[in-house]
Amino acid sequence: MYRVKKAVIPAAGLGTRFLPATKAMPKEMLPIVDKPTIQYIIEEAIESGIEDIIIITGKGKRAIEDHFDSVPELEANLIAKNKSDLLHLVEETTNINIHFIRQSKPKGLGDAILQAKAFIGNEPFVVMLGDDIVQAEIPCTRQLIEQYERTNCSIIGVQQVRNQDTQRYGIVDPSNSISEDLHKVKSFVEKPALGTAPSNLAILGRYLLKPDIFTYLETQIVGSGGEVQLTDAISRLNEFDEVLAYEFRGRRYDVGEKLGFIQTTLEFALKRDDLGDDVARMMKELLAERASRTSSV
Template identity: 65%
Template structure:
């Protein structure tokens, strides 16, 4: 079955970016001139996804507004012949996106469960907003390519430093089925560093079969007293094989302050309008 649908959870409180996120959705914080969530949506579209559901929460109305039309703004830009700027504004509204609210912040697993009716009986992808991936083939497309050969759920992973394994869901690999594709013994959410079964971390990209929903409906609270998607995936792996794919590409973590600044600088150095000035500033600061 073709993978047509994507779910983007965007209901988190964004506490690591307070006070900026007190009245602004974390997902709307910009990398230069584009909100982080737009990078995620663009990856889904570039991967051939046709329908996107964004799971929001209280205080996230700005996300819906961003992907809506803005007639007054567009007319103003048109009247001033600011056509490039107009195109950039219209780009975010020419996308088929649906929204649903997670009523209570019960964790990532609960957020995904809100998508059950939207997904139906189809495989689907999940993209987390804390991870921007730059790659020649979009990360989600890489997972879809693997699914077309295996018909199994595929989890995107990459190797992280051992001292960072307690920040992620970590896989316990059983064997390498084909190049970069692993059969998995189990999945552990944020293990103690000394107990991590590997350094292969789940990095914000999932392709799941709809069987995950029955498990999420009965999933008990786990790490952080939340319903963890990783725990449900571990149970799914006991029913049907869940594979892990070590995807190609540079992953940027925009979920914490340093990662956000690091990403902003790196993207600024490639931005056609400001890259020369930013490089000059870096050279000046390095002297």
């Protein structure tokens, strides 16, 4: 059994939910406090033992490549000014084995993953979506790798969501449970209509897949939203090679929509030693001002 050492990070989306900010800036570069969202994903991959990362980009995404490249002028300036702490932060993003490939047209997540076929070869790999940041004692991706090492099956990361939110996600229809948090899957449903979801177990941005998935992606017809859906290809794979759903442990943050992004930024700021107290005080003042305005109306 191959060891899991490669990760695919799709970053070719247009980011329309965050317009106009994403007209010229990749949504993956929007910062949570002072760190781009995609950097949290990269850090999780490294902490999980991943050695090689490929990022699938698109038009207008050059800033992602620049972020993970060396900037000699900046580094020299920080050295000259003896700003070692800032230098360390800059160097953290350059000493990583990252590759880039472009998805020429936005044909969907399934098509984006297909672009990595040559890079992956005949090895299992993880897919990590940038809209989901997971804070966990054991990194989420590491949890999936551990389940794969036990079962030799493709593993899909899931968590329970509210029934009214199921139409936003790929949903798992579980059959038998192997353990409390590991389930066999009857089928996968991409964004079911409200009230029709077979469960509230949602696929949340982490997948560990065998390379066989590429056989199905190459022949996958267009699905929901007029795009090639990874969920549809996984469903076909499951018919011939069992795919399991694992309820991973940890706090998942949805940074793919505005309210979730704001909540994540506030929570991460409150946890910081250098910002937490000031941010808490600021929030109390703003809430008091808002209450005062509301009561005077």
